Amino acid sequence: MKVKYLAIVLVVASSPAWAIYKCTVEGHTSFQEQPCADARTQKDVHVQYEAPKLGSAPDAPRVQDNVAALEKERMRHEAEYALRDKQAALTNFQRRCAQEVDAIAEGRNEVNSFRAQAEASAATARATSCNTQVQALQSQVDALQRKCDGMGCKAPL
Incomplete structure (x- = not known):
């Protein structure tokens, strides 16, 4: 039972909780959280996020x-x-x-x-x-x- 909850927490915590879409309409590019109105102009942007390691900051x-x-x-x-x-x-x-x-x-x-x-x-x-x-x-x-x-x-x- 505990292993099941731990697995769920790890899956949720390991992936970002947001999506970013790159939309191009009439030559203008915008980034937004919602899908584009015209799906043909939409491109999914995958954000790569890595948590900083403790004690490894150069400063x-x-x-x-x-x-x-x-x-x-x-x-x-x-x-x-x-x-x-x-x-x-x-x-x-x-x-x-x-x-x-x-x-x-x-x-x-x-x-x-x-x-x-x-x-x-x-x-x-x-x-x-x-x-x-x-x-x-x-x-x-x-x-x-x-x-x-x-x-x-x-x-x-």
Whole structure:
């Protein structure tokens, strides 16, 4: 049963599904899908069609080179944007940390020395936390910079 269906599919797929007729009427030649009105002027045209073989195209190496170059360019752009975004995140984080530490330090100007000590400790703890996170972000920026340099990135946008 399966062999019968396979045979039908192969017969249908192997022959073109259209016919082309060359018609000549009063010296004018035309090509059409329908038979000519006057069968005497009709000539059947058999189209020879051969499916292209995969991987045999003469332009395949050039196309593959173009694809590889485009992929390299895409990766370079991604690296540039990742570096730019990480540098912006680092700058914004440093700015926000500085503002937080300054806000805590401004609160120490009160007369109560116990509260001033607590706020000084909070400012020191926050500054330490900020520095740790800044170092982590900076190492990420450095890694992205090395990757970008290896790909020939342009200066961050």
